[in-house]
Amino acid sequence: MSSRDNGRGVANAAPRSSTPPKSALRTFRRSVGPVVPIVPAAAIMAVFFVGPILWAVYVGFTDQGLTGAAALNPQWVWFDNFERLINDRDAHAAISRTVAYVLLVVAGQNVLGLALALLLQKRNKAMKTIASGAVVLAWVLPEVVVAMLWYAFLNTRDGTLNTILASVGLPGQSWLIDQPLFAIVIASVWRGTAFSLLIYSAALEEVSPESIEAAQVDGASGMQQLFYVVLPSISRLILTNLLLTTLQTLGVFGLIFALTGGGPGGQTQTLPLYMYEQAFRYNLIGYSSVIAIVLVVLGVILSAFYLYAFRKGSK
Template sequence: MKRFSLLSPRAGAAFITPAGLLVGAFVIVPFFWVIYVSFTNRTLLGRTALNPEFVGLANYLELFSPHRFLDPGQFGFSLVLTIQFVLFSALLGQAALGMALAWLLQQVPKPVKAMTETVVIGAWILPEVVIGFAWFAFLDYDGGTLNGMLDAVGLPRGDWLLDYPFWVIVVFNTWRGTAFSMMLFNSAFASIPPSYFQAADVAGASSWQKFRDIGLPLIRGHVVTDLILITMWTFNVFTPFLLTKGGPGNQTEVLSIYTYRVAFRDFDFGKGAAVGVVVMLINLAFALFYLWVARKRTPGGAA
């Protein structure tokens, strides 16, 4: 009788089949279902809930209608708002702050470094719902911690969520996501041979000169990887909904919140699916660019 081997193709197929079924049921099938629904007028209520009609590109044409593309509450307005959100929160916020923290951690004693890493990573590992409600309590006008601190020092309080909603979600998401950039850059700086910095110290180089001439050039690949990943994550983040629900007046309705409103509050599944497909294409472009960069960094990749 032939002995069964764990290294045989049959054994490999047996192990991978359950995972393949799960991926097919929860990833592949919904992926194609969303694409199909985007070409229909399916809704949650009414006649088209059970018997949706094929409408072709109508949902996509409505999204990109030039007459109201940039009006508040429309797809174009949310797209531009999301680009601004990514620019300020991910590129100018998380990446820059994460790199600054990572570089400063190379200069401080180990106990201070460990304590800082613990505090920053705490913002990363806590559940988003907990973080969202904590920030809501911090910024509340009547009983918020921030206004209480301002009252204590004699400064005027502010209605932050009403007067500065966009900048609130920018600061919130920067605070939330900086930990990833800090950890990535911290590992990158730690991989640089110490002799490089020791030689710079002998030459009398300042901290800024060592960062500019040694640190930054040697971690350039990590910078690109970080920028691509945090751009993709920030582009799809839904956590600002916990603070502002997209308001006031659609001022914080980024694409993820816009998609939620169209599909699950307006019950227009066809249009919501069309938005989802467009977002998937944008994410695909980010992913392909990331894979291209990763391949360029690989020794066996193309030059």
């Protein structure tokens, strides 16, 4: 934000320019000129991103379908889709399932990412390269590949996990059948930890060494330094990261869709998968738009929850 101020004097783009305009055309150029490069990006975002968002809200009030009469000529149905949502037990189950999934994944990847970032501080270059390399590798892999890897890893018959457990004398499990939520959570944490690690590593570099030294001089233990010096000084980035990872996790589709398909028996059917099913299997586009709105609202509620918790914590 700060370096933007440098441009003011030279570019004369600010309306408060001191030199008097020489002609109307010139004034127009000066005030509109700087905006021109933004136009292509703004136009594409408006048509193909903001447009669909507004469209989703509109469609939520119609009986829009995928095929048949409801596709060609959808009717305005007011709050029918919202009423359906209120009475739809499967949707309620999907909402609570989604909240559980998101909270577990966000907690897992933030704790693991922060712990890794703390452990990686002051390590030698080789350790840093290898450890962060392995974690970030999990992040750059495409989500369908991740789903496949975890399918093989958690496979019942001689999957990697069961083979390892057997080698130390522990019984295996049909993880994807018996613990499906655990399966999608651990696969998502595995994939998402890198994001938190990258953000927390950058954040920890900004913590002033003086304040840590001061705490050490005062005789603070490692844990005390962490909780009273380090964490408070990066609290803003923790909050930002919680928000970002929550919104990312809410939108996870491909990983769950390819790993469990929402099953068994709908046990891993989060809202995005439920939305997809309502639209493409039951032909209910209008209703699935309402579910999309719920998904966004859920993001807003969770964000507000973090903001509230942080404000309370800092008091």
